[in-house]
Amino acid sequence: MTVDFIGPPPRSKNTKHAVIASELQAHPNSWGVVQKSGTIARASSAAQAIRRGRLTAYLPAGSFEAVARTVVERGAVEHRVYARYVGEQQ
Numbered sequence: 001m002t003v004d005f006i007g008p009p010p011r012s013k014n015t016k017h018a019v020i021a022s023e024l025q026a027h028p029n030s031w032g033v034v035q036k037s038g039t040i041a042r043a044s045s046a047a048q049a050i051r052r053g054r055l056t057a058y059l060p061a062g063s064f065e066a067v068a069r070t071v072v073e074r075g076a077v078e079h080r081v082y083a084r085y086v087g088e089q090q
Helices: 016-026 040-052
Strands: 034-036 063-073 076-085
Touching: 016 034, 016 076, 034 040, 040 063, 040 076
Parallel strands: none
Antiparallel strands: 034 076, 063 076
16 A cells, blocks of 8 residues: 655535534524533533634634533433524633
């Protein structure tokens, strides 16, 4: 096998996070469930990444709010990430 050196991979504008951020921006200030995680720690980490803009889709930092919550419905436990677009902070 040989290696083809053809440059960096193209930047994808349609990552799952870009789609999520776009949907949140289309409904400013409205909370949406953007992820369900296996543990509250993973949900909390994801919420923090959104708030701090660690992923390009959620930049600039502070333009999205996010929280993690454990929800029990009909005996089923879910660890959810809720997020909303609040606009760029001045």
